Amino acid sequence: MVQLSSLSRRIAALLLAAAVVMVPAAADVAVAPPADAAARPVAAPLKNDTYVLSSYYGPRCMPVRSASAFHRGQDLGAARGTDVRAVAGGTVRRAGAVRGFGQWVVVDHTIDGVRFSSLYAHLIDGDRRVTAGQRVSKGQHIGDVGSTGTSTSPHLHLEIWRGGYGTGRTVDPLRFLERRGIDLTTRSIRNYSRSVPSSCRYYTAAKVNFRTGPGTGYRVIRELQSNVTLGALPGDESGVWRKVTRSGRTGWIHRDYVSPGYTSQGTRYVLAGSLNLRSGPSTSHRVKRALPRDAKVALLRTGYRNGVWQRVRHGGTNGWVSARYLALNRDGASIVPKPSGRTYAWVDTSTLNLRSGPSASDRVRLRLRREERVRQLERVTDGWVKVRHDGRTGYVAARHLTSSRP
Ligand SMILES: [Zn+2]
Known part of the structure; x- marks a missing residue:
């Protein structure tokens, strides 16, 4: 519309100018x-x-x-x-x-x-x-x-x-x-070059609803996980909504959930001596690389299959790791009580089971609540750590502990 009206204005200006002066024949000159x-x-x-x-x-x-x-x-x-x-x-x-x-x-x-x-x-x-x-x-x-x-x-x-x-x-x-x-x-x-790319590649910045239209009143096609790849065309937007394609379907996502790069959903540290970063969420998937103890990873997807496997990014490589070998803090692995001192950690989940042994099948002795303090007695082994709380001793999953006081 703007093009048309500006064109007609240019034509009008041309006619007006032609009435008084000689206008060069060049097509793209409106008024010299x-x-x-x-x-x-x-x-x-x-x-x-x-x-x-x-x-x-x-x-x-x-x-x-x-x-x-x-x-x-x-x-x-x-x-x-x-x-x-x-x-x-x-x-x-x-x-x-x-x-x-x-x-x-x-x-x-x-x-x-x-x-x-x-x-x-x-x-x-x-x-x-x-x-x-x-x-x-x-x-x-x-x-x-x-x-x-x-x-x-x-x-x-x-x-x-x-x-x-x-x-x-x-x-x-x-x-x-x-x-x-x-x-x-x-x-x-x-x-710089003025070329516009033929298509754009984005990622979901968090879990988000993928809708049939540009507004919350439109039907949800499905919920998308964080950091999934989206396709789009340059300029395809309606206000705060972006038109994107996912797995062959076209729909709309709010702009705050559309990013040109990966968005970390949190930072975790590797607890194990060497943790396999795999191409998929199972031990039968190919090992892309081994992550060393204390390696810092960015969480790309959370809550997938009850959180047993986590999609993470490390050193420019994306892959899946077993969640039990990830800790909230770098010193998750250095949770080794010094001979003289005492090392404490705090529960970082709503409830945490204190078990009789280092496995999910061991008997629950106590339920710990968020922000409760435990004293660490041993080094973390296979994602489990021996702790003491209120005079009782047992094992908890180390990934639910944080070493920073709430
Ligand atoms: Zn600008």
Whole structure:
């Protein structure tokens, strides 16, 4: 729609211009932009040769969890502190801090009778150089490139809203400026490739409902486990919902549960001397590698098959391990009482059985509750540790103990 209406406006402008001047026949020239910088309605937001065009306006794959799959602005990577200038004269609408964009400035303009807003995000300090309500001129220094908000390195995120910020729609800032005589692509140090991938790969960030539509009112197709692979198309979103494909079915997931990488569900440490990381959840699956005692692993999936097997990630490799050899703390394995001192641990589950021997078939002597303290008597062996509580001695599963006092 926007394309069409802007096209018809261009045609109208062409006809109007043709009535008074000779218009070159080039198809992509609407109105020849003024050659003289002062006569142009717009200016570049950053000085020539101070930036790289990194991420472009349009559909993309989500760069981080919860992010949009449609980039509403143009990113200009630049050194921290680089001057940011107003792309046109106008009135400052916002200046200060905002969630996500960090420190920002929004300026309202009227250009050729049309309302526009320009938005400058991730600045060092949004209200250091301008304040809301202030008039600014084209090219005026209004902020400084920073990396505040959701940003991994200093850059200016520039948005242009046709019809005003919040009420109108975003347009491609590069095209907006180029049509008015400022071609950012020829003024930059470098331009990254503009290609958009044909598909995106994501992972569920936690256990989540996979629905038939973009809202909690839609039917649940099924519950997905954490860290399962999802497919998607760039830009396929509806508000906070992302359209994804899992095992050939297409459905919707809330953006907070969609991540471009694995999301750890917790950290565990290997209790055994050498623990097999397997390709599947059984001892008949192939051993991918052996994990040493105390190795730190990230839990990818929890509660699978009663938690007997856990899907974990270690050193870039994913696999399955037997849950009984995982502890909450690194010193799960160093739970060795010093000859002189006493070592204590605390129950980290709602109830924990204290048994007569080191196996689940041994008789339960006592039920321990969360946060109760036990004294450790022996080294952990095969996931079991001998402890003492309230004058009674027995064995508990070491993975339900923590060495940090609640
Ligand atoms: Zn951006």
